[in-house]
Every structure is written in structure tokens, then in C-alpha cells.
Amino acid sequence: MAAFSAARCLFRSYSLVKNVDQNTGILIRCSRRMLCSAPSDSSSPDAHVKPQFLDSEVQDILTRITGLNLEKVFRPIKQELKPPKYKLMTDAQLEEATQSAREQAQRLLKMPPVLPERKPINDVLSEDKILEGMDTAKYVFTDITFNIPHRERFIVIREPTGTLRKASWEERDRILQVYFPKEGRRLTAPPVFKEENLKMVFGQDRHEDMLDLCQVQFEPDSSEYIRVHAATYEDLEKMGKYDLLRSTRHFGGLVWYLVNARRVDGLMIDMLQKDLLQDAVSLVGLFNKVHPHSETAQEASSQQAYGLDLLKIYAKWESQRAGYVELALQAYEQTSAESTV
Amino acid sequence: MVHLSSFLLKTYHGGHIVIRLAMAGHKQSNRPFYRIVAAYNKRARDSKYIEQLGSYDPLPNIYNEKLVSINSGRIKYWMGCGAHSTKPVAKLLGLAGFFPLHPMTVTETEFHRALAELAEEAAPEDGVKQQQL
Numbered sequence: 001m002a003a004f005s006a007a008r009c010l011f012r013s014y015s016l017v018k019n020v021d022q023n024t025g026i027l028i029r030c031s032r033r034m035l036c037s038a039p040s041d042s043s044s045p046d047a048h049v050k051p052q053f054l055d056s057e058v059q060d061i062l063t064r065i066t067g068l069n070l071e072k073v074f075r076p077i078k079q080e081l082k083p084p085k086y087k088l089m090t091d092a093q094l095e096e097a098t099q100s101a102r103e104q105a106q107r108l109l110k111m112p113p114v115l116p117e118r119k120p121i122n123d124v125l126s127e128d129k130i131l132e133g134m135d136t137a138k139y140v141f142t143d144i145t146f147n148i149p150h151r152e153r154f155i156v157i158r159e160p161t162g163t164l165r166k167a168s169w170e171e172r173d174r175i176l177q178v179y180f181p182k183e184g185r186r187l188t189a190p191p192v193f194k195e196e197n198l199k200m201v202f203g204q205d206r207h208e209d210m211l212d213l214c215q216v217q218f219e220p221d222s223s224e225y226i227r228v229h230a231a232t233y234e235d236l237e238k239m240g241k242y243d244l245l246r247s248t249r250h251f252g253g254l255v256w257y258l259v260n261a262r263r264v265d266g267l268m269i270d271m272l273q274k275d276l277l278q279d280a281v282s283l284v285g286l287f288n289k290v291h292p293h294s295e296t297a298q299e300a301s302s303q304q305a306y307g308l309d310l311l312k313i314y315a316k317w318e319s320q321r322a323g324y325v326e327l328a329l330q331a332y333e334q335t336s337a338e339s340t341v
Numbered sequence: 342m343v344h345l346s347s348f349l350l351k352t353y354h355g356g357h358i359v360i361r362l363a364m365a366g367h368k369q370s371n372r373p374f375y376r377i378v379a380a381y382n383k384r385a386r387d388s389k390y391i392e393q394l395g396s397y398d399p400l401p402n403i404y405n406e407k408l409v410s411i412n413s414g415r416i417k418y419w420m421g422c423g424a425h426s427t428k429p430v431a432k433l434l435g436l437a438g439f440f441p442l443h444p445m446t447v448t449e450t451e452f453h454r455a456l457a458e459l460a461e462e463a464a465p466e467d468g469v470k471q472q473q474l
Contacts, residue, residue, distance in 0.1 A: 131436075131450055132450070133454045138404075141410075141411055143410075143412070146412075146414075158436050158437070
């Protein structure tokens with residue numbers, strides 16, 4: 001009899017928990033969808049759909065700008081020491097091998113997502129004042145059912161004051177690392193990510209390693225990830241060392257950051273100095289897409305400009321170092337004229 | 342559902358299935374660690390179990406947390422097959438919110454609070470006595 005009533009209690013609470021499961025799951029999915037998709041109705045009358053990082057057009061432009069330097073992508077990385085293998089190939093086989101290497105490189109250069117910062121979790125599931133003073137330590141309950149995505153897992157903390165609350169994002173990351181460890185991730189962040197140590201790393205020109213480490217350690221929408229990436233991009237922009245990231249998967253993120261901050265000048269000049277005119281043009285195109293209300297974009301759309309004209313419009317309207325950009329453009333035109341002549 | 346339990350009882354092993362805490366590993370060390378486990382009732386506490394459903398670490402870590410993991414899907418399955426849970430497991434799951442709160446948890450909390458008050462009353466008296474001495 002007692003077992004029967006206990007089972008009835010259990011089924012009632014199970015149904016509550018099941019509903020909470022579904023509701024939070026739906027909420028999380030909805031909020032994720034709302035974060036990703038653009039707002040359909042905005043207050044301004046001529047509202048545009050702001051292009052996001054993961055749109056196919058934006059991704060196309062960014063992959064083109066990133067370039068594909070096979071030498072750099074497949075440069076020797078620290079791995080297990082094995083004797084090299086030599087293969088004898090015909091020309092056709094060499095072509096095939098190069099093609100597959102190119103595809104592999106494209107997969108390696110897949111850009112990590114740029115997401116807005118996650119909102120803190122402040123959910124209290126229950127307040128039980130009768131449980132106050134039960135214990136000096138917190139109890140952390142994790143649901144280790146296999147088939148749930150990590151974002152929807154229940155990680156709940158019972159405080160010594162008796163409140164049952166959901167774990168915050170940092171606690172979640174740590175506890176998921178305890179029960180479902182990811183390779184390379186540590187429970188506490190390595191001290192490299194502090195400000196002073198970051199500066200030292202940047203002094204040694206190891207921005208790419210830094211970003212890879214950050215990728216492994218933090219989730220893409222955590223505040224630490226965004227802070228480290230912002231610091232790296234700022235330093236790169238200040239020093240003008242865009243080449244360090246040029247054929248890596250972080251270049252798209254760098255370009256997106258600069259375009260959103262409207263400080264594309266340094267990158268533009270760097271591209272022109274290296275004679276990457278197509279890249280410069282696509283950069284201005286991306287800028288116009290992301291900021292369609294700026295003067296550059298409006299001029300470009302009114303004049304239907306392409307190619308060099310886009311760059312001239314950009315140099316006139318938007319850039320702070322206009323003289324520099326125009327000089328570089330003139331130099332490019334001269335060299336192209338000489339080469340054709 | 343209770344029929345499934347008697348189906349499992351076809352081979353004689355004695356008793357029903359329980360969800361209980363089993364001490365994991367290494368009796369030598371002074372460091373307890375429990376596994377939440379579905380096992381037959383009559384078996385020894387730490388011997389062969391049917392399935393592990395979670396873990397419980399009674400010593401708090403550097404963040405003052407006691408980590409408990411619960412495989413809720415499998416616990417639901419075994420409860421549906423007619424397994425019983427022991428008192429400590431029921432208390433833990435009650436604290437987690439998976440079960441309703443166990444009445445002994447409340448009683449124990451009140452007991453702890455009464456003890457703490459007694460200790461407080463004793464401590465100022467001791468302090469006064471030491472001053473007098």
C-alpha cells in the first residue's frame with residue numbers, strides 16, 4: 001500500500017519533471033532560434049534584416065578573403081614523431097592528391113561560430129526554508145542520461161539555505177567537463193587567459209595558438225571566449241599583423257569583428273599593399289551589406305559601383321586614413337597600367 | 342509493472358531489486374565514494390550489481406560542492422520495473438527534486454539546528470567560565 005502511494009507520488013512528480021523538461025527544452029530551443037534568426041518586425045519603418053555571421057553570403061565572402069594557403073594550413077604541427085612516408089605517383093594521382101588536400105584544408109578552415117554573449121541563468125526551482133542549516137556544503141545534482149544535448153541537461157544545486165536553483169553557466173561548464181570530459185579542456189581556465197599573460201603571448205606573435213586554446217577551453221557564447229577574442233583582434237589591429245591569421249580559420253572572425261566595429265582601414269591598406277584587390281573589393285561589399293545605412297553603402301547602391309569604384313567610394317566616404325588608401329589605389333592602377341602596356 | 346519484477350525473479354537470487362549506494366573501490370583509503378546502483382537486495386553491498394545509475398561523492402570539493410550524478414532515464418526504468426530505493430538514496434533524490442522531499446530530511450535538519458543551538462549556548466558559558474578562571 002505504502003509502495004503504491006509512493007509510486008503514485010512518484011508518477012505525479014515524474015509528470016511534473018517531464019513537463020519541466022519539455023518546457024525548458026522548448027524554451028531553450030526557442031531562445032536559440034531567436035538568437036540566430038533576425039527580428040522580423042523592428043520599430044524603424046525601413047528595417048533591414050541585419051546579416052548574421054552564419055549567413056551563407058557572409059560565409060562565402062569570408063572564406064574568399066581567408067584565402068587557402070596550403071603550405072600554411074598543413075605546416076608541421078607538434079605531433080607524434082613518425083618516419084616520413086614516400087609515395088610514387090603519376091601526374092594524375094598527384095592532381096587527385098592535391099585536390100583531396102585542398103578539400104581537407106577547406107574543412108580545416110571551417111570558421112568557429114560567432115555568437116552573442118549568453119544570458120546568465122537565475123532560475124530558482126524551489127525555496128525550502130525548512131531545509132535551512134541541513135549541511136555546510138552545496139549538493140550538485142547532474143543528470144547523466146546519455147541522449148540529451150549538453151545545453152538541455154539538468155544541473156541543479158541545493159544550497160545550504162535550502163533553495164534549489166539551476167547552475168550558472170560557469171558551474172555548468174565545469175561540471176560537464178567532470179562527467180563528460182572534452183579533450184584538451186581543463187576544469188579551471190589556464191592562467192594564460194589573464195590580461196598580463198595575454199600581452200606576453202601577443203608579444204611572441206602567437207595569436208593563432210592563443211585562439212586555438214581559447215576555442216578548446218571555452219564555449220563560443222561565454223563571456224571569457226568573447227573577451228579573449230576581442231583582446232586578440234584588438235592587438236592584431238593595433239600592430240597590423242593580419243598576416244598571422246591569414247590562412248587560418250580565425251580570419252573570418254577577425255574580419256567580422258572589424259567590420260562590426262567599422263575599423264576596416266588597417267586591413268584594407270594591408271590588402272592593397274599585398275595586391276589582393278579582389279579581397280579588398282569583397283571586404284567593402286561585406287561592409288556595405290552589414291551597414292546598409294552608411295554613406296558608402298548608399299553611394300555604392302546609387303551608382304551601382306563595382307570593383308575599383310567601390311574602393312574609391314569607400315576611400316572618399318568612410319575611411320579615416322583616406323590619403324593612404326587613395327595612394328595605394330593609385331599605385332595599383334599605375335602598376336596594372338604598366339603591366340598591360 | 343510489478344509482474345516484471347517477478348519475471349526477473351525466475352532464477353533464484355533472493356529478494357527484489359533495490360537502488361542503493363555501494364561504496365566504490367579501495368577499502369584501504371580513508372576516502373569514501375559511493376555509486377548509486379541497481380542491485381539485488383540480498384547481495385553484499387559492494388559486490389556485483391546489475392547497473393550503475395550514478396555516483397555520490399560525500400566529501401566536498403574546493404568549491405564546497407558535493408557532486409551527485411543521477412541517470413534519471415535509467416532510474417525511471419528500474420522504478421517502473423518495481424525496484425525499491427533505500428533511505429539514503431530516497432533522501433538524495435528528494436534533495437535533488439527528482440522525488441518529493443523525504444520527511445527524515447526535515448527531521449534531521451531540525452535535529453542539526455537544535456544541536457547547533459545547544460552548542461551555541463554551551464560555548465558562551467565556557468567563555469564566561471574561562472574569563473572567571
